[in-house]
Amino acid sequence: MNLSRLILFGAVSYLQGKGCKKPLCPIPVMPAVMSSARVARGASARAPARAPGRQSSRCSPLSRSRVYASSETVTDDSLAALNIKYAIPGSVEFVEGREGLPAVKLTHACGASAEVYLFGGCVMSWKQATGDEVLYVRPDAKFDKSKPISGGMPHCFPQFGPGEMQQHGFARNLDWEVSSTSADVNPDDKDPCVEITLRDNEYTRAMWDHAFELHYSITLHGEELQTEYRVINTGDKPFSFQAALHSYFEVVNIKLAAVEGLGGMKYLDKVADAENPPTKEMPNGTLTFAGPVDSVFENSPSEVSLLVGNGAGIALQQTGFTDTIVWTPWEDMPDCYESFCCVENAKAVKPVTLDPNDTWNATTRFAVYTA
Numbered sequence: 042m043n044l045s046r047l048i049l050f051g052a053v054s055y056l057q058g059k060g061c062k063k064p065l066c067p068i069p070v071m072p073a074v075m076s077s078a079r080v081a082r083g084a085s086a087r088a089p090a091r092a093p094g095r096q097s098s099r100c101s102p103l104s105r106s107r108v109y110a111s112s113e114t115v116t117d118d119s120l121a122a123l124n125i126k127y128a129i130p131g132s133v134e135f136v137e138g139r140e141g142l143p144a145v146k147l148t149h150a151c152g153a154s155a156e157v158y159l160f161g162g163c164v165m166s167w168k169q170a171t172g173d174e175v176l177y178v179r180p181d182a183k184f185d186k187s188k189p190i191s192g193g194m195p196h197c198f199p200q201f202g203p204g205e206m207q208q209h210g211f212a213r214n215l216d217w218e219v220s221s222t223s224a225d226v227n228p229d230d231k232d233p234c235v236e237i238t239l240r241d242n243e244y245t246r247a248m249w250d251h252a253f254e255l256h257y258s259i260t261l262h263g264e265e266l267q268t269e270y271r272v273i274n275t276g277d278k279p280f281s282f283q284a285a286l287h288s289y290f291e292v293v294n295i296k297l298a299a300v301e302g303l304g305g306m307k308y309l310d311k312v313a314d315a316e317n318p319p320t321k322e323m324p325n326g327t328l329t330f331a332g333p334v335d336s337v338f339e340n341s342p343s344e345v346s347l348l349v350g351n352g353a354g355i356a357l358q359q360t361g362f363t364d365t366i367v368w369t370p371w372e373d374m375p376d377c378y379e380s381f382c383c384v385e386n387a388k389a390v391k392p393v394t395l396d397p398n399d400t401w402n403a404t405t406r407f408a409v410y411t412a
């Protein structure tokens with residue numbers, strides 16, 4: 042990726058076209074249907090024109106852009122079946138990701154795109170209209186399911202960590218199911234969207250004995266990436282969990298990068314002690330990097346920005362996720378640390394406790410801007 046091009050082309054033209062000012066337009070009202078019980082069970086939240094339960098009525102097998110050999114064995118979980126059921130020509134398509142992992146590609150009419158891998162429910166790519174990649178995937182990332190994908194936007198659920206469970210919980214190393222797709226929030230400016238779902242199973246029960254549904258929707262609103270995260274307690278006893286989007290962003294160089302919006306805040310310093318982090322206070326101003334950082338900011342502002350080192354930045358807005366984590370491993374990862382910075386939207390410090398049938402929601406909105 043060459044983020045410097047963002048200054049000249051995509052971000053400027055798109056944000057100007059949308060009338061945005063730095064760093065972001067006010068958060069638009071998310072579709073009200075996102076919180077309804079019907080949606081929580083998997084109906085297509087963002088396609089009100091469709092009949093309930095018919096998630097891909099706009100998808101015609103005849104007009105899909107990918108052609109499959111007729112001799113191909115179509116199983117329920119194959120790309121062909123997913124495309125037949127959920128593809129929306131020009132907006133939503135199921136494709137083969139790295140090492141054959143199934144992925145859903147969202148394409149916005151402005152040229153922006155995103156790719157979400159069903160393994161780990163991980164947004165692996167988010168590109169601006171120019172083709173510039175915003176996310177970062179580590180060179181040591183594995184795509185054989187032997188470990189979670191190290192890069193993009195993996196999940197931390199139901200544990201942020203460290204804790205009793207595997208680091209960051211299990212949601213990032215399981216296959217998620219597709220529950221709906223849509224592309225018709227506004228017919229004049231189609232916003233492609235996919236919703237994927239994770240439910241408890243034998244594997245999760247062995248680690249965490251609770252019945253749950255985790256619904257995660259990813260939408261491209263122009264060049265912006267928006268997500269909605271919904272946890273439902275489907276069991277008969279309360280449970281507590283932590284959750285985070287462990288986002289890896291590409292930077293020009295970590296030594297030139299900075300995070301705005303956290304000045305003067307208290308934080309837990311996990312570099313000093315990962316198990317019992319001491320509380321420290323940030324000086325006013327921006328957070329810059331001259332060594333490893335692993336800081337947890339509780340009740341952080343709903344908007345922070347990552348400056349990538351060339352004048353461009355990524356604004357992160359959140360609701361529900363009350364905390365922000367900033368992580369750079371520095372020389373623990375000598376081959377790649379200069380190229381990325383993790384700025385994570387999280388509910389990590391105080392876990393959420395959810396009663397049976399209750400739902401917890403969190404949203405994020407990511408947008409590239411120029412100074």
Ligand SMILES: O=P(O)(O)OC[C@H]1O[C@@H](O)[C@H](O)[C@@H](O)[C@@H]1O
Pocket residue numbers: 191192208209287311335336366368383385
């Ligand atoms: O599991 P990954 O992707 O290698 O990330 C590990 C890091 O993830 C961060 O979220 C934590 O704050 C760090 O403490 C941890 O080291």
